[in-house]
Amino acid sequence: xxxxxxxxxxxxxxxxxxxxxxxxxxxxxxxxxxxxxxxxxxxxxxxxxxxxxxxxxxxxxxxxxxxxxxxxxxxxxxxxxxxxxxxxxxxxxxxxxxxxxxxxxxxxxxxxxxxxxxxxxxxxxxxxxxxxxxxxxxxxxxxxxxxxxxxxxxxxxxxxxxxxxxxxxxxxxxxxxxxxxxxxxxxxxxxxxxxxxxxxxxxxxxxxxxxxxxxxxxxxxxxxxxxxxxxxxxxxxxxxxxxxxxxxxxxxxxxxxxxxxxxxxxxxxxxxxxxxxxxxxxxxxxxxxxxxxxxxxxxxxxxxxxxxxxxxxxxxxxxxxxxxxxxxxxxxxxxxxxxxxxxxxxxxxxxx
Amino acid sequence: xxxxxxxxxxxxxxxxxxxxxxxxxxxxxxxxxxxxxxxxxxxxxxxxxxxxxxxxxxxxxxxxxxxxxxxxxxxxxxxxxxxxxxxxxxxxxxxxxxxxxxxxxxxxxxxxxxxxxxxxxxxxxxxxxxxxxxxxxxxxxxxxxxxxxxxxxxxxxxxxxxxxxxxxxxxxxxxxxxxxxxxxxxxxxxxxxxxxxxxxxxxxxxxxxxxxxxxxxxxxxxxxxxxxxxxxxxxxxxxxxxxxxxxxxxxxxxxxxxxxxxxxxxxxxxxxxxxxxxxxxxxxxxxxxxxxxxxxxxxxxxxxxxxxxxxxxxxxxxxxxxxxxxxxxxxxxxxxxxxxxxxxxxxxxxxxxxxxxxxxxxxxxxxxxxxx
Numbered sequence: 001x002x003x004x005x006x007x008x009x010x011x012x013x014x015x016x017x018x019x020x021x022x023x024x025x026x027x028x029x030x031x032x033x034x035x036x037x038x039x040x041x042x043x044x045x046x047x048x049x050x051x052x053x054x055x056x057x058x059x060x061x062x063x064x065x066x067x068x069x070x071x072x073x074x075x076x077x078x079x080x081x082x083x084x085x086x087x088x089x090x091x092x093x094x095x096x097x098x099x100x101x102x103x104x105x106x107x108x109x110x111x112x113x114x115x116x117x118x119x120x121x122x123x124x125x126x127x128x129x130x131x132x133x134x135x136x137x138x139x140x141x142x143x144x145x146x147x148x149x150x151x152x153x154x155x156x157x158x159x160x161x162x163x164x165x166x167x168x169x170x171x172x173x174x175x176x177x178x179x180x181x182x183x184x185x186x187x188x189x190x191x192x193x194x195x196x197x198x199x200x201x202x203x204x205x206x207x208x209x210x211x212x213x214x215x216x217x218x219x220x221x222x223x224x225x226x227x228x229x230x231x232x233x234x235x236x237x238x239x240x241x242x243x244x245x246x247x248x249x250x251x252x253x254x255x256x257x258x259x260x261x262x263x264x265x266x267x268x269x270x271x272x273x274x275x276x277x278x279x280x281x282x283x284x285x286x287x288x289x290x291x292x293x294x295x296x297x298x299x300x301x302x303x304x305x306x307x308x309x310x311x312x313x314x315x316x317x318x319x320x321x322x323x324x325x326x327x328x329x330x331x332x333x334x335x336x337x338x339x340x341x342x343x344x345x346x347x348x349x350x351x352x
Numbered sequence: 353x354x355x356x357x358x359x360x361x362x363x364x365x366x367x368x369x370x371x372x373x374x375x376x377x378x379x380x381x382x383x384x385x386x387x388x389x390x391x392x393x394x395x396x397x398x399x400x401x402x403x404x405x406x407x408x409x410x411x412x413x414x415x416x417x418x419x420x421x422x423x424x425x426x427x428x429x430x431x432x433x434x435x436x437x438x439x440x441x442x443x444x445x446x447x448x449x450x451x452x453x454x455x456x457x458x459x460x461x462x463x464x465x466x467x468x469x470x471x472x473x474x475x476x477x478x479x480x481x482x483x484x485x486x487x488x489x490x491x492x493x494x495x496x497x498x499x500x501x502x503x504x505x506x507x508x509x510x511x512x513x514x515x516x517x518x519x520x521x522x523x524x525x526x527x528x529x530x531x532x533x534x535x536x537x538x539x540x541x542x543x544x545x546x547x548x549x550x551x552x553x554x555x556x557x558x559x560x561x562x563x564x565x566x567x568x569x570x571x572x573x574x575x576x577x578x579x580x581x582x583x584x585x586x587x588x589x590x591x592x593x594x595x596x597x598x599x600x601x602x603x604x605x606x607x608x609x610x611x612x613x614x615x616x617x618x619x620x621x622x623x624x625x626x627x628x629x630x631x632x633x634x635x636x637x638x639x640x641x642x643x644x645x646x647x648x649x650x651x652x653x654x655x656x657x658x659x660x661x662x663x664x665x666x667x668x669x670x671x672x673x674x675x676x677x678x679x680x681x682x683x684x685x686x687x688x689x690x691x692x693x694x695x696x697x698x699x700x701x702x703x704x705x706x707x708x709x710x711x712x713x714x715x716x717x718x719x720x721x722x723x724x
Contacts, residue, residue, distance in 0.1 A: 017569045019561045020461035025454075026405060030400055081390030083451040087524075276458055277477075296448030298456050 032126055034061035039129045041075070044100065046121050049183045053106040053153065054092060054118040060101055060129055066307075067132035069094055069164035070157045070228070070255075073103065073304070076128030079116045083128070085301055086113045087257075089157035092131060093164045104183060106153035112209050133308075136228065136255035137161075143226035144168060147219060149239060151175035151210075151231030157255055158228060159184050166196060175202040175210050175231065212238040215314050223248045230255040255307065269347040273297045274316060276352060282344040287323060288313075289339040297352050299339060306341035318348025358683060359627055365431025370680055377672050378658050390450050392664045396437055397455065402490065403501075408570060414580035424584040428591035429645075434463040435596055443468050444476060466528035470551060474531040480659050483630035484604060484611045491604060492611065494519065495525065495535045495667050498703040499604075500611045505706040512704045516697075523593035528555050548702030595645070598693050599636070603652040605696035606634045608685040613624075618650045629656040630677065635670070635686035642689070643667060653684065684685035711721045 014023040024037060032040050041058040048054045057073075064112040067073070072089045075270040088103035138161055146167050148158045156176055162170070176182045182201060191197040200218050202210050212235075215222050223246050229239045236254045268284035271291055276298070282291040289311055294297040302310020306324055315331045318344040322329065328345050329337055339350065362370075396542040405427030439462030440505070441447070447455050461468050474490070482488035486502055493499040496519065497512040519526040529535075532555060537548045566585040574581035610631040617628070636642070636650035643650045643666075651666035654673050661669065677684040 016561070016564055017573070019565050020463060020558075021401070026401055029401060078387070078390060078450070078452075080386040081388075081450055082386075180689070274443075293451060296445060296451070296454050298448075298451065298458055 033059070033224040037061055038065065039063045039131065040086040041101075041127050041129045042125055043121055043125045043127060043290070046117070048118075049104060050106075050181055052118060052181075053104060053183045055104045055296045056117055056121060057100050057102050058127070058129075059099070064101075064129070065131050067094060067101065067160075068160045070137040070161075071134040072136075072157065072255075073132045073241045075103070077113055077116060077121075084113050085128075085304075087303060089134075089160060089255075091156050091158070091159045091163070094257070095164075104153070104156045104159070106183065129337055134255070135228065136253055138164070139226075142167065143232035145225045146170045146222070147222055147227040148172040148174075148236075149227060149229040149231070151235050152181075152229030153183065153257070154229075154235075154255070156184050157230055159187075159240050160192065161228065169198070171198045171200070171222075171225065173200045173202060173215070173218055173228040175204055177205045178203055193200055208237070212242045215242065223231070223251070226251050226253075228253045228255075230257075248315040267345055269270070269318070269344045271332075271344050271347070272317075274349050284321065284343050284345065285323070286343055287339070287340050287348060288320065288342050288344065288348075290293050290346070292339065292350065299352055301327035301340060304340045306338055309338060311339045312336040314351040316349040316351050319345040320348055357514050358393040359631060362627075362680060366680065367622060367627055369623075371621070371626050373676055374657055375622075376674075378661065379668060381658075381661050381669060385449060385662060385665075386630065389662045389664060390447075390452075391457060393438075393442075393447050393450075393662070400430055402431040403433070406458075408667060411577070411581045411584050413577060414574060414576045414584050415577040420580055420584055424448075424587050424591075427584065427588040428595075431463055431588055431592040432595055432645060435592060436599070436649065437462060437644060437663060438647075439464065439468070440647050440649070443472050444564070445660045447565065448664045464523045464527070465555065465562050466531045466556050467558045470531040470554065472529065473534075476659070479655065483656060484609070485614060485617055485628075486611055487614055487679040488617075490533075494530050494580055497700060499699055501634065501703065501707050502611060502613070505703075509704050511695075513701050516700050520594050520597035521590060523597040525559075528559070531555075535607070542623050592706070598689070599646045600647050601696040602636050602689065603633060603649060605699055606692045607695050607699065608683060626657060629653070630673075630682060632656070633685075634692065635684070636689050636692055637686050638688060640667075650689075653686075655657070663689065 010338045011023065018026060025035065028037060039061050041060045041064075043056055044059050045057040046054050047057070060143070067090050074085055076083050076085045076086045078084075088105055090101055091104040092100065092102040096316045105114050105117045107115045128325070132269055135156075136157055142165070146169065148161075148170070150172070150176065152160050158172070167170065171187070174182060174188075179185065179201065182188070188199055192199050195276075204210070208247065219225070223243075226245070227239075229252060233256060236256060239252060240249070240254065243249045266284050268282050268286075270279060271282045271288065272279045273292055273295065276296075278295045278297055280291060280295045282288065287304075289299050289301055291314060293301075300311050300313070302308035304311075313336065315329065315335045315337045319328050319330045320337050321327070321344075322338075323341045323343055329335060329342070331348070337350075359367075373555045403426055407430055408424045409423075410426065411423035412417050414423055439460065442455060442460045443462070445457040448457050450456075454458055457472065464471070479489055479491045484492060486492060486500065493503065493512075496515045498509050504632050532551055534546070537543065537545070542548060566589065566628060567582055570585060571578045571582040594653060612628055612632070617624075620628070630653060633653040633656045634645060635653050636648060648663035648666045651663075651670050653664040654661075655663075657673065658669065674684055686692075
């Protein structure tokens with residue numbers, strides 16, 4: 001018998017000894033970051049970056065597969081006892097020696113998770129992790145000329161890229177309200193001093209919002225550069241339009257933190273989560289994912305912006321509205337909906 | 353049921369006002385629910401697992417009497433914690449708000465022969481909705497006993513003190529049979545029902561796993577202590593069964609608890625539903641440790657009013673609920689465990705004999721009861 005088969009048998013025996021629990025339920029008590037456990041991480045430190053941003057140093061569990069510069073990770077944090085999942089860009093380089101990873105979080109107004117991480121998170125706390133993901137990454141072959149266009153916390157995935165390797169010719173335009181709001185400002189200025197980066201800071205409080213049509217004044221050769229842009233939807237929409245107009249759309253890579261246009265429908269209705277046996281009233285603007293979570297239903301979730309399909313759930317009855325397009329989907333056998341971008345369009349039954 | 357309705361002095365408006373006051377108590381807890389509560393249940397779960405692990409470890413040497421005693425006591429407490437403060441309450445959805453898939457009513461499984469899925473249906477949906485409604489709530493005597501004068505007497509009930517004792521010793525099996533509605537489903541016609549057969553198979557699988565663990569695997573692991581460990585796990589299961597049976601008997605059977613006729617719940621308002629829960633449940637008084645070991649079912653009244661509030665909050669809720677009982681001049685049935693258990697047992701003995709039906713009843717009502 002092979003050792004794998006033997007181990008399999010031993011594990012079965014252990015399961016028989018611990019039923020209805022699993023051996024891992026006991027192992028989790030002592031070693032939550034071990035190989036084979038659900039992927040978790042431990043917060044080891046929280047370093048303030050600006051008045052409302054902080055870098056969280058995380059020691060990931062043994063199952064962590066490592067990331068590519070520019071990717072994000074979904075983390076599950078218990079805030080006031082409730083587990084909330086959010087996605088944050090990884091800001092540490094891929095070759096960090098101690099195996100830790102960092103995310104950098106900017107507290108947004110009313111943001112439950114971001115405020116918790118920036119202001120209240122304590123070293124030693126366990127958090128839930130997903131494997132890193134995202135295609136806002138550097139290509140295998142290094143482009144000769146690079147342009148980073150960022151605003152606010154949109155700098156975070158780009159910082160992961162900047163820290164990960166050196167380029168011959170990198171230009172960055174970064175927008176923030178004031179100089180003291182620029183996350184990683186000292187490190188960026190060090191790169192500039194070393195001649196590794198050309199940086200243009202746009203301070204929107206004094207300079208006004210960046211006018212994308214006048215980008216050429218700041219970066220004359222922008223159209224020749226492979227560009228990564230990350231920031232608020234307004235900036236990215238304008239950039240996509242601008243790059244398309246000049247016929248260089250394929251050089252522009254964007255990363256959005258929030259879903260696009262939200263179409264609020266009227267109506268809403270009574271939502272039944274039949275597997276859990278809960279029924280709640282929902283309006284026509286709240287994603288069913290939020291409605292379910294609020295009602296204590298275990299909802300699968302992912303990017304929360306309609307991209308990853310991690311939240312798809314069968315629609316058993318009724319109709320839902322896609323919040324991005326306003327499109328109505330009606331229940332039929334086999335119909336799956338993305339709960340993160342769908343709201344009730346009348347009474348409906350979600351199979352959770 | 354006493355001939356006099358103890359809620360007769362309340363007007364419809366007062367009952368709805370009572371309902372609103374209870375809603376306010378509930379909202380207050382929900383608004384305040386948070387990190388401390390989450391830490392509480394995680395601590396209890398972690399303590400239960402460590403206690404079970406250590407006790408089972410000690411029982412590997414159960415051939416030595418001190419080890420047997422210590423291990424058996426520890427395992428009994430661990431099993432009681434698993435079923436009462438953890439299992440029962442998690443399966444009620446009391447901790448679903450944490451959104452932790454590991455501590456959630458839809459994923460939890462307990463150290464019990466009735467699969468949690470089936471127990472949730474018969475307990476959460478039937479018993480908690482139709483609390484103490486004759487003919488609707490099978491918890492009223494579990495289908496093998498009369499626990500109210502209004503339940504019809506059959507000669508079978510003569511043996512109910514014995515049935516109750518046997519049920520107490522093998523309570524988890526009694527519950528599994530009850531969740532399967534065996535009494536009803538063993539009729540020839542129903543036995544073949546595929547839905548029933550699937551559920552029966554699920555119970556069979558659960559029993560096999562439980563028995564294998566308690567009576568084969570752990571004794572075998574104990575080597576020379578095989579028989580001692582076998583006796584120890586049997587004892588722990590017995591202790592858990594007797595304890596949970598006693599606690600649960602105190603919830604609805606003691607003297608002073610009201611039962612209701614089917615007709616009375618037609619078109620029931622929220623206030624009336626609350627009132628039925630208040631009058632149909634009884635508490636157990638005692639120390640913090642006592643409340644903990646009963647899974648806070650000692651706060652049965654509060655639990656029935658707010659089945660999905662976290663159990664660690666029932667003690668503080670009880671103070672406010674009791675004040676409402678006083679305000680509305682209702683009887684809050686409570687007492688120490690021995691007194692309540694004795695009261696419930698007295699009823700089991702007394703009602704094993706037929707009684708004269710209380711008077712002042714309409715012919716309509718008679719029919720209802722016969723139909724029930």
